[in-house]
Amino acid sequence: ALNGSIAGNKNGFNWNLYGTYKSAGDYKNRYDGKVLNSRFNEKNFGGYIGINKGWGYSHLIFSRFDQRLGLVEGDRDDATGKFILFAGSPLERIATNADLDARDLFVPQQRVQHNKLILDNNLAIKKSRLKINLAYQENRRQEFGNPEDPSEKELFFDLKTINYNFQWQLPEMKEWHTTIGINGMQQRNENKGVEVLIPEYSIFDIGSFVYVQRLFKKATLSGGVRFDNRSVDSKEFKEGANTKFTAFTRSFSNFSGSVGVSFEPTDALTLKANIARGFRAPALAELASNGAHEGTNRYEYGDPNLVSETSLQLDGGVEVNYEHFSIGLSAFYNRMNDFIFYRKLLSVFGGDSLVNVNGNDIPAFQFDQHNAKLAGVEGSVDIHPHPLDWLHFENTVSFVRGQFDNTIDGSDNLPLIPAARLVSELKGDFKKTGKILHNLYVKLETDKTFAQNHPFSSYDTETATPGYTLLNAGTGAEITRDKKTIFSIHLAVNNIANIAYQSHLSRLKYAAENRVTGRTGVFNTGRNFSIKLNVPLNFAKK
Structure with missing residues (x-):
C-alpha cells in the first residue's frame, strides 16, 4: 500500500490533497493454502479547498x-481438494500455482x-450558528461473472x-x-x-429534528x-414476456427520539x-x-409488504478513572418490533431450495420480519501502575445476545449475531529511549473469540461456530x-x-x-506480517 497527503494553510485559505493505492494478492491460511481470488486492488484520492474566517x-x-x-x-475439485477456476462454465479447470500467485483478478x-x-x-450569525451541508x-x-466474456457486466447498479x-x-x-434542523x-x-x-427505483427522504442540551455543574442532560x-x-x-419486478410505491414515516443523562458525582x-x-x-x-450476485452466494427474494422496524432501547454505563x-x-x-432478517428457503422435497444461475445451484433466501429483543454488555479495564507509567494492560470484553419473541422452525436466535469476545493487550510505551529514538512501543495482544452456540439454525440458515484465540x-x-x-x-504480526x-x-x-478434508467452507486469514513507514515532509515557506 502507498499513501501520500499534502496540505497548506495561508491567511485562512486552506487545502488538502491525498491519494492511496493498495494491492493485495490472495490471502493464505493453514487449511486452504492460498484462497483463490481473495485478491483486490484499490485507488482513491481526494481533498478539499476552503476558507476559515x-x-x-x-x-x-x-x-x-x-x-x-x-x-x-470456494468451489473445489472432488479428487484433489484444490480450488476450481470458472466453476460451471466450459472453461472450468483446477487453479494452478501460477493462478494463485498472480494479482490480476x-x-x-x-x-x-x-x-x-x-x-x-x-456560519456564525450573531449568537447562533447555521450549518449548511450539500x-x-x-x-x-x-x-x-462470465469467464467467456470477462468484460461483460452481469450486474451494474448506477446510483x-x-x-x-x-x-x-x-x-x-x-x-x-x-439545535433544530432538516436533512434527507x-x-x-x-x-x-x-x-x-x-428494480430501478427512486427514494426521497426528509426528516426534521430538535435537539437540546443542558449543562449542570456535575451533569449533562x-x-x-x-x-x-x-x-x-x-x-x-x-x-421477455415475464414480469420480474412489479411496480409499487411505498411510504414509511415515524417518530424517533432519545433522552440521556451523564452524571459525575466525583x-x-x-x-x-x-x-x-x-x-x-x-x-x-x-x-x-429477485436475483443473485456473486458477492453473497445467495439468491434473494424481497417482500414488498415489509413494514418499518421500530425499537425501544435502554442503555447505561459507569466509568471509573484513577491515576493507575x-x-x-x-x-x-x-426491544425491536418487526425486525427484518433473511432466512433460507426450504424445498418442497426437503433440503435447501436451490436456484440455478448460469449453471450453478445457489441457495434461495427470503426476507422476513418478526418481533425480537437484543441485549449486550461491554466492559474494559486499563491498568497503568505507578511507577511503571510506561506499562499498559488493557482488556475489553463484549457480549451480545439476540432472540426472537417466538420460535421459528425450532430456533429463537437472531441471525448474524457476533460471538462474545475478549481482547487483552500488554503494551509498553517509551517516550524517549535515546537521541534518535522516540515514542517507542512494544505490544502483545491476545484476541479470543468465544464459540457461538446460538446460531439462527431455522431452515438451516446458520450453524454453530467454534471459538478461537489469535496472538x-x-x-x-x-x-x-x-x-x-x-x-x-x-x-506487526497478526495470528502468530x-x-x-x-x-x-x-x-x-x-x-x-x-x-478431501471433509471441511466445509473457506477459512479466514492465517499468519500475516505488515510493515508501515511514515515520512513527514514540510514545505513551509520561510
Missing part, C-alpha cells in the same frame, strides 16, 4: 474511490467506484444521491443549548447490466425528537443512562430483491534528528500461531465442502 468556514470536499475485489466462490469480481462532492458551510454522490457498482442537511444552533437560553436525500438507481437483481418520512417508487421490469466516577426510540424503513433490497487504572462497564437492552504482536518508533521526526516505522478459524459472520463459512 471569523464568520465561520466554507469547505468544498471531493473524493474518488475505485476498488476492484475478487469474489471467492479473475471472474467473478466486483468493481466499486464512488465519487463524492460536498459543500460544508458553518452533497452529490455517484456510486457505480459492477459485477463481472446517484443528493444529500442535504440544514442545522441551526440557536442562541443559548438560560444554559439550554438548542434524493436517490435514484438505474440498472445497466445484463442481469437485474433489484440531553435529548431530542425527530420525524422521518421515506417515499419509495419502484419501477416495473420485464424479462472526578473519578461517571454514570450514564439513556432511553431511545428508533425507526428504520426497509431497504430497497429487502423490499424487492480505569474501569468501564456498559449494557443495553433493545498478535507489534512494535514501532519515531526516528528523529535535531528534535524533528525523520520517519516512523511500525511492524497461524490458527485456522472461521468468523461466525463470514459468508465463506458456508462455501462448498472440501471432499
